[in-house]
Amino acid sequence: MQINTNMAANNAYRSLSNTQTDLSKSLEKLSSCLRINRAGDDAAGLAISEGLKSQIGGLTVAARNAQDGIGAVQTAEGGLNQTHSILQRLRDLGVQAANDTNSVKSREAIGTEAASLVEELGRIADSTDFNGVKLLNGSVPSISLQVGASSDTSSQIDVKLGAASVSDVKAALVSGGNAVPSATFAIASPAALTGAYTFTTTKAGVETAITTGNLGAAASFTSVEQFASALRADDNFSSKFSVSVEKDANGAGTGIIVKSLDGGTVTPGVAAGTGVAAGVAGATVPLGLDFTSATAARASIDLIDAQITQVSTARADLGATQNRLESAVQTINVAKENLTASNSRIRDTDMAEEMVKFTRNNILSQAGTAMLAQANQSNQGVLQLLR
16 A cells, blocks of 8 residues: 555546546537647647638638629610610611701700710710729720639630720710721901802712802801801702811811812812812811711711621620629629538537537546545555554
């Protein structure tokens, strides 16, 4: 019988210490609801779990990115929707202007509305943006959306915006398509304009001279714009030509630009009439929207139709991209759900199983404490020998 070394008590203490450690871990897992609270709990499981957490976090952000992309596409499509409405109205004006029952004043009113609508297209192009990114002015040909958790190309979707440029639509309506030859005639003093004027065009070797009626007496015109309006009102002139005003840097009219409606070449170098200087050959210029005559209006209808087709194609592309992004969001959410379930199986506590362990360890702790007390009392029999 020994007093200094109580092996029974030591064994009971060691068993109780192990039980207390297990009980402490069970309490930690039950209170945190995590099976892995530190690397020592499951080193391999921790490494796998952290990798899964990275993917889950990345997919969560990717889903938000895709939603932002859908918002940007919807914003752009909204601007194109209004662009379509304006183009349809412009086409209606073109059909109206193609009717010869319109007077000069009627055509000027049509032209005024058309010019205002074209300017609105420019405003739409400059004001349609998403979080500061201009979507419809052609400055951003495409945007790249990160819709995956990794850095490879399969995690990215490009949204093409080049075909959706409303600025290009406006430019085409102002100066694009239906290119025709022109000649520029300088006008030094509008007050000197008087009488009839002759303009000549040559097409396929055939020269045709058109003479206007008497447009007015001396001092009838105070501006080049008034003279241009008088030319448009002349039936002979408007049947063969269209006219616009050439302006200086201050916006003052300095001359007229005459275009042939049938594609012929306007002959320069011959004085058109009193007060009009000899013409200077101009470059082949785009006709753009022109409602000053029935012929020009019909050409404008073709130009508008081309822009309607372009905008329709752009809207279809954006619609397809939006559907793709919505599908991507669903795919991301499914992947995130599955990865979260996998991570849960690795990292989360099985409460039922852990409660069984806790109950067992609690009973073992109570039993160990009782046995340690008994072991501590076991050597008291030595006192009987010392009496």
